[in-house]
């Protein structure tokens with residue numbers, strides 16, 4: 001099962017390596033990981049996309065909670081939530097492909113944020129599956145480079161992760 | 164204002180640390196200078212940093228205090244890793260203070276630089292790099308707080324040399340608040356009630372207790388509870404002494420080398436009350452086999468991640484063992500009535516006991532089990548017994564009947580050969596004047612043999628009981644049983660003459676080769692040589708094996724019992 005774990009963690013040097021080290025030491029998988037400070041600069045929020053059985057997920061949350069720097073942990077995917085991922089994709093945009101790329105970006109509500117004579121950089125935000133579909137919809141030979149932030153998300157409504 | 168080095172020492176004084184185990188070097192010179200100028204904190208100079216950490220670890224294990232080690236950067240730190248990992252696996256509170264190269268050199272591959280925080284991270288409860296002298300006192304306070312509370316564990320504080328030279332006002336925080344660290348103490352009352360109910364319904368109950376009982380100083384409460392319930396009790400290797408071994412209800416240690424009755428009772432129980440134990444692989448054998456029996460499990464543990472990790476638990480109770488047992492006792496006051504069928508269960512257990520699974524064959528050579536029985540007699544069952552890792556460790560665990568907690572000092576989780584002798588030093592610093600026996604093998608003792616020199620310097624009168632089989636016995640036992648006797652590298656040749664070696668270090672050495680000499684030699688060591696370190700080299704039957712044994716991958720009840728009886 002796919003799970004999105006959200007972690008509030010002290011914004012200390014080395015905090016990220018504690019989390020990453022825990023995952024590798026115990027053989028848990030990380031599909032994506034994003035981290036940045038929150039509105040309170042002493043805290044960082046980390047979002048980890050992982051997969052595992054219920055037992056494994058229970059261990060992951062318990063083990064994360066055991067890390068001294070970790071303030072709070074929730075499994076976002078346990079309840080209603082919204083999630084987004086950002087992708088920058090650089091594509092070849094020459095000849096007839098130039099027009100085609102613009103059209104594809106529009107269909108997926110992407111934005112072209114950089115234009116050169118031969119290439120576009122398209123910014124696309126959405127659920128990870130939408131980013132996957134966009135990649136699949138393009139001619140693979142035209143993709144020059146992709147970079148994705150990994151998933152981040154929040155619970156809906158009253159589900160708030162805060163100290 | 165005082166220097167960072169003085170702050171370190173003042174913090175130790177504030178924590179009432181009476182001794183540290185350490186080894187000096189460049190990056191801790193300021194700290195050693197500050198240490199020199201005072202008397203309150205004594206320093207034990209070991210001969211290898213690994214031993215400093217083991218000794219600090221045993222200081223904690225054998226008392227209710229937190230052991231402290233002090234080492235220099237680079238190789239000083241890397242030498243401590245085995246000791247730190249050993250303490251971590253057994254949840255032992257400890258603070259390790261490490262020197263580091265000056266702040267501005269960090270990351271420059273400076274002389275004796277290593278990434279202490281990175282290297283130790285996977286085997287500490289937490290670690291810190293101090294970046295500002297203003298944070299020094301509060302960091303050390305946090306280190307002690309984290310080490311000793313919740314599920315205890317080692318904490319490393321990495322202190323760059325420049326910080327120990329800088330000046331700062333000193334104020335030691337009285338208490339510490341951390342929003343990210345608030346270990347649970349009290350158990351959930353509803354859950355405790357459920358547990359009591361379940362115990363009342365049990366027909367084939369067992370109390371299975373581990374190191375958590377000892378760490379939480381809950382042995383008295385456990386004993387009280389067990390007596391009230393009149394249920395059988397088994398201990399893990401780490402839990403020995405948490406329940407008196409001479410008590411009628413004690414069925415012995417369980418697990419890979421557990422007794423026939425303990426393993427059967429654990430397997431066939433309908434209700435298990437697990438107290439500060441973690442169902443590890445050396446305890447329950449093959450989990451699928453263990454899972455074949457229907458049973459209900461109550462699990463008391465301070466660490467939620469230990470619950471339902473390997474065995475599904477029906478009533479989890481997260482909390483400090485002592486507090487939870489207290490609550491349980493209160494709830495049961497007067498009203499508790501066990502199921503009458505428990506009497507039949509006891510009959511079954513007595514039948515299993517009748518199998519006498521710890522009986523061992525006689526031999527013209529000294530049998531290691533016999534040495535342990537005599538050691539028990541000669542010390543009146545009241546010694547601190549440290550051990551190394553191997554067959555001798557299991558013999559000590561099986562045949563020395565520990566009635567008190569914190570008397571059995573061994574590396575259970577990591578299984579570190581070499582701990583025995585430094586453990587003895589730590590025990591003696593925490594319990595001056597105590598009788599200490601270090602049960603070891605000719606393989607293990609050589610892993611920290613250099614500490615005989617430390618023992619001479621400080622007059623640690625440890626009695627080293629070397630069960631010398633000329634083999635890496637435990638390895639040999641597995642090779643004999645599972646590798647068709649292909650004894651690959653388990654035979655130790657070119658052993659030193661241990662008697663001469665002991666004498667070279669200034670101690671007393673004895674070589675004991677005949678069964679009838681065992682007891683007199685032990686008596687002599689513990690009386691005439693009470694104040695000496697005595698190295699007792701017992702030449703034992705090299706073929707002696709540890710039984711019962713649950714082979715790897717086998718179920719708890721699929722024990723191999725002693726060979727020819």
Ligand SMILES: Cc1ncc(C[n+]2csc(CCOP(=O)(O)OP(=O)(O)O)c2C)c(N)n1
Pocket residue numbers: 551552553554555556578579580581603604605606607608630632634635636637638
């Ligand atoms: C540091 C370390 N290295 C290797 C092992 C693997 N090991 C476990 S028991 C053992 C043999 C110990 O030999 P000895 O100390 O003579 O004890 P005996 O089993 O003969 O009583 C070995 C090598 C270990 N536990 N620790």
Ligand SMILES: [Mg+2]
Pocket residue numbers: 553604605606630631632633634635636
């Ligand atoms: Mg041996």
